[in-house]
Amino acid sequence: MSTTISPLAPKSYPKMPPIAGVRIATAEAGIKYRNRTDLLVMVFDAGTTVAGVFTRSKCPSAPVDLCRANLGQGSARVLVVNSGNANAFTGKKGRATTEATAVAAAKAVSCGANEVFLASTGVIGEPLDPAKFTHLLGEMARRAEPGLWTEAGRAIMTTDTYPKVATATVKLGDADVTINGIAKGAGMIAPDMATMLSFVATDAPIAAPVLQELLSKGTGKTFNAVTVDSDTSTSDTLMLFATGAAAKHGAPRIDDPRDPRLQPFRRALNKILKNLALQVVRDGEGARKEVEVTVTGAKSARSAKKIALSIANSPLVKTAVAGEDANWGRVVMAVGKAGEPADRDLLSVWFGDIRVAHEGERDPAYSEASTSAYMKRDRIKVRADIGIGRGKATVWTCDLTKEYVAINGDYRS
Amino acid sequence: MSTTISPLAPKSYPKMPPIAGVRIATAEAGIKYRNRTDLLVMVFDAGTTVAGVFTRSKCPSAPVDLCRANLGQGSARVLVVNSGNANAFTGKKGRATTEATAVAAAKAVSCGANEVFLASTGVIGEPLDPAKFTHLLGEMARRAEPGLWTEAGRAIMTTDTYPKVATATVKLGDADVTINGIAKGAGMIAPDMATMLSFVATDAPIAAPVLQELLSKGTGKTFNAVTVDSDTSTSDTLMLFATGAAAKHGAPRIDDPRDPRLQPFRRALNKILKNLALQVVRDGEGARKEVEVTVTGAKSARSAKKIALSIANSPLVKTAVAGEDANWGRVVMAVGKAGEPADRDLLSVWFGDIRVAHEGERDPAYSEASTSAYMKRDRIKVRADIGIGRGKATVWTCDLTKEYVAINGDYRS
Numbered sequence: 001m002s003t004t005i006s007p008l009a010p011k012s013y014p015k016m017p018p019i020a021g022v023r024i025a026t027a028e029a030g031i032k033y034r035n036r037t038d039l040l041v042m043v044f045d046a047g048t049t050v051a052g053v054f055t056r057s058k059c060p061s062a063p064v065d066l067c068r069a070n071l072g073q074g075s076a077r078v079l080v081v082n083s084g085n086a087n088a089f090t091g092k093k094g095r096a097t098t099e100a101t102a103v104a105a106a107k108a109v110s111c112g113a114n115e116v117f118l119a120s121t122g123v124i125g126e127p128l129d130p131a132k133f134t135h136l137l138g139e140m141a142r143r144a145e146p147g148l149w150t151e152a153g154r155a156i157m158t159t160d161t162y163p164k165v166a167t168a169t170v171k172l173g174d175a176d177v178t179i180n181g182i183a184k185g186a187g188m189i190a191p192d193m194a195t196m197l198s199f200v201a202t203d204a205p206i207a208a209p210v211l212q213e214l215l216s217k218g219t220g221k222t223f224n225a226v227t228v229d230s231d232t233s234t235s236d237t238l239m240l241f242a243t244g245a246a247a248k249h250g251a252p253r254i255d256d257p258r259d260p261r262l263q264p265f266r267r268a269l270n271k272i273l274k275n276l277a278l279q280v281v282r283d284g285e286g287a288r289k290e291v292e293v294t295v296t297g298a299k300s301a302r303s304a305k306k307i308a309l310s311i312a313n314s315p316l317v318k319t320a321v322a323g324e325d326a327n328w329g330r331v332v333m334a335v336g337k338a339g340e341p342a343d344r345d346l347l348s349v350w351f352g353d354i355r356v357a358h359e360g361e362r363d364p365a366y367s368e369a370s371t372s373a374y375m376k377r378d379r380i381k382v383r384a385d386i387g388i389g390r391g392k393a394t395v396w397t398c399d400l401t402k403e404y405v406a407i408n409g410d411y412r413s
Numbered sequence: 414m415s416t417t418i419s420p421l422a423p424k425s426y427p428k429m430p431p432i433a434g435v436r437i438a439t440a441e442a443g444i445k446y447r448n449r450t451d452l453l454v455m456v457f458d459a460g461t462t463v464a465g466v467f468t469r470s471k472c473p474s475a476p477v478d479l480c481r482a483n484l485g486q487g488s489a490r491v492l493v494v495n496s497g498n499a500n501a502f503t504g505k506k507g508r509a510t511t512e513a514t515a516v517a518a519a520k521a522v523s524c525g526a527n528e529v530f531l532a533s534t535g536v537i538g539e540p541l542d543p544a545k546f547t548h549l550l551g552e553m554a555r556r557a558e559p560g561l562w563t564e565a566g567r568a569i570m571t572t573d574t575y576p577k578v579a580t581a582t583v584k585l586g587d588a589d590v591t592i593n594g595i596a597k598g599a600g601m602i603a604p605d606m607a608t609m610l611s612f613v614a615t616d617a618p619i620a621a622p623v624l625q626e627l628l629s630k631g632t633g634k635t636f637n638a639v640t641v642d643s644d645t646s647t648s649d650t651l652m653l654f655a656t657g658a659a660a661k662h663g664a665p666r667i668d669d670p671r672d673p674r675l676q677p678f679r680r681a682l683n684k685i686l687k688n689l690a691l692q693v694v695r696d697g698e699g700a701r702k703e704v705e706v707t708v709t710g711a712k713s714a715r716s717a718k719k720i721a722l723s724i725a726n727s728p729l730v731k732t733a734v735a736g737e738d739a740n741w742g743r744v745v746m747a748v749g750k751a752g753e754p755a756d757r758d759l760l761s762v763w764f765g766d767i768r769v770a771h772e773g774e775r776d777p778a779y780s781e782a783s784t785s786a787y788m789k790r791d792r793i794k795v796r797a798d799i800g801i802g803r804g805k806a807t808v809w810t811c812d813l814t815k816e817y818v819a820i821n822g823d824y825r826s
Contacts, residue, residue: 055749056752057750058751058752058754058755058756058757059749059755059757059760060749088742088745089742089745089757089770089773089774089775090775091772091773091774092774124742124743124745124746125741125742125745125770126775187729231727231728231729231743231746231747231750232750234746234749314644315642315644315728316600316642316644316821319817319818319822320821320822322818322822323821323822325822329499329502329536330644332472332502332538332647333470333472333537333644333645333646334644335471336468336471336645336647337469337471337644338471339469339471340471342471342472343471344502345504347472347502357502360502361504361505361506362502362503362539362540400728400818401818402815402819404732405732405814405815406815408728408729408733409732409733409735409736
């Protein structure tokens with residue numbers, strides 16, 4: 001946890017309403033950090049459905065393994081998250097820790113061990129001793145209360161400089177339902193999955209397969225479209241819980257993803273996912289600027305996204321943005337190296353509304369002064385039109401600063 | 414050109430012998446830099462054969478287009494290289510510049526325009542006015558002399574902190590032949606191709622198709638196995654010229670790549686390519702440490718190289734090395750994100766000879782003190798054994814420091 005808050009942090013935080021059927025507690029377990037909370041318990045009422053999307057890393061953490069195994073069940077009663085230790089690459093010890101934690105959590109809320117979900121974030125390869133926190137779970141489950149969403153966001157932080165929360169209330173049928181989300185992540189952020197950890201809950205009564213469909217589709221243009229440093233965590237976890245409590249005041253139960261009543265909910269959920277994903281980018285380690293990269297005119301949407309990520313992950317593009325240098329030649333380089341269909345002589349590049357390059361060369365109207373002035377903003381938009389098709393994609397990243405190097409050169413030691 | 418020389422620069426430079434049939438001149442054309450040479454002319458005797466390997470960027474520079482077009486001819490009489498401006502993404506103006514340069518160079522040495530080869534390195538997107546240097550070519554060709562290889566290496570530098578040269582003399586049949594090479598490159602360095610510019614010449618009499626085979630095969634484990642920042646230049650060019658002058662003192666003419674007499678030459682050439690490629694890495698922008706990444710036990714050699722590059726390009730691995738932090742968890746992360754077959758529980762990781770992780774968890778004998786001591790060296794070896802096959806690959810990179818960000822945040826402005 002850094003002492004300096006990112007200059008891109010939100011100016012104000014939303015007041016987080018409770019979600020009926022969800023209770024929250026946090027604690028200072030002292031796993032690694034001192035004088036801050038590092039343990040989160042979220043208790044769900046019986047009947048809560050669950051969906052999840054996880055890292056595509058071939059070396060996933062032990063908690064990711066456990067979540068994947070328990071997801072088939074489709075029901076959730078308790079989530080336990082710790083910060084300070086990722087319980088990743090910890091071998092048999094890691095599995096023993098997740099098993100012990102699941103047993104203790106199941107006992108704390110009187111549920112089956114397969115209704116427990118776990119996440120851990122922090123250093124990799126360090127054994128996580130469950131005795132440091134399992135004894136706290138019973139007491140935490142008893143005192144858990146509905147309103148503590150921002151506190152929850154705070155307990156799961158590592159190098160984050162601010163807690164990330166988002167909320168929305170929308171109609172499901174004629175009833176109001178609420179969606180709350182929290183996220184953490186600041187480095188080791190790259191698509192598939194792009195967050196480190198994010199947990200979203202709603203009181204809407206939605207069946208688990210529908211929930212999974214909503215979540216899987218929702219990540220493509222949100223969490224899987226942000227990148228801080230192209231590095232994919234072993235622990236990336238995004239989960240969506242639906243308590244169904246809104247059924248008591250008339251919300252319809254949704255069992256079909258094509259149900260038209262789901263549309264406002266889907267839109268609101270996607271907005272929350274995007275909101276949280278952008279908060280992660282804006283808290284990118286050392287970030288001073290948010291960068292939105294849009295690629296148009298590519299051969300396909302998939303090709304556009306690959307080119308956009310090539311631009312967004314280029315250290316030379318990111319350092320140029322850090323230096324407030326309108327170095328569009330590096331954007332051209334990044335288009336060229338993406339390996340996707342492109343024709344140099346049809347390519348155009350914009351910074352904001354300023355077209356800097358057109359049809360394979362510098363725009364005749366290019367003004368260094370006005371482009372340099374634009375680069376001083378704290379939100380930079382880069383657009384590249386490939387000129388050969390209709391494929392389009394937008395991704396978000398941040399600049400690469402000396403502070404990123406400083407943070408990651410001595411994070412563990 | 415930086416004023417501080419990389420701490421990884423060679424302690425001494427070899428004395429470069431002349432290559433019979435090659436004459437060299439450099440000049441201060443003032444294209445962008447002041448008070449240093451920025452123009453190189455290399456004149457080859459009639460009968461010189463040529464081979465080349467170029468960037469795979471979809472947005473190649475105008476000189477790369479010209480070299481590719483002239484390569485079919487297989488013969489070379491003159492090479493013109495300028496630093497300070499890449500003549501890349503310069504549209505029709507760029508083509509006009511290469512045409513004007515080729516005409517002037519052909520006139521200077523009385524050859525066909527298709528026996529001219531060009532390379533440019535420096536800023537992208539800025540038109541390169543041929544009038545700045547074409548008038549110098551005639552005079553340079555006249556005064557060109559054999560011994561100026563180190564001066565040639567110096568004239569093509571951009572952000573390099575030292576000129577890169579290498580030489581070897583080997584037997585071809587019963588005769589001695591010599592191979593000389595120069596290279597430049599410090600950023601925008603990634604495989605396919607990994608150098609920005611490198612030129613190698615020999616007096617051996619070798620036919621153009623054989624030369625091309627030698628060069629294409631030689632790059633895989635040398636220039637295409639180094640990476641500074643994963644960014645691929647628009648201008649990457651590696652050329653090999655063979656004057657054949659050694660035939661006069663009995664070197665056999667080689668027309669078949671399988672000719673057994675070629676073996677010592679092939680080994681020496683590969684050694685020079687690797688030497689030059691490593692010099693590029695050791696001059697990586699802001700580099701303080703050289704990192705050798707070896708992956709063993711992968712499913713195939715191709716898979717091993719992909720995993721090795723995932724490790725070598727990871728900003729988190731590279732910043733950990735910069736911070737002298739034995740953060741092997743980030744190596745695990747980079748193996749996991751490579752997308753290649755891997756099994757967490759079979760994975761082992763070494764720093765130097767110290768095994769830090771074994772069979773999916775921290776090595777029981779792990780010592781933080783001895784590993785930290787190892788990380789203070791200026792050459793770090795990282796090895797990951799995937800444990801599932803026999804595929805093996807080695808790649809080289811450097812650490813990611815605050816200086817990389819500083820250099821690239823204000824290189825152009």
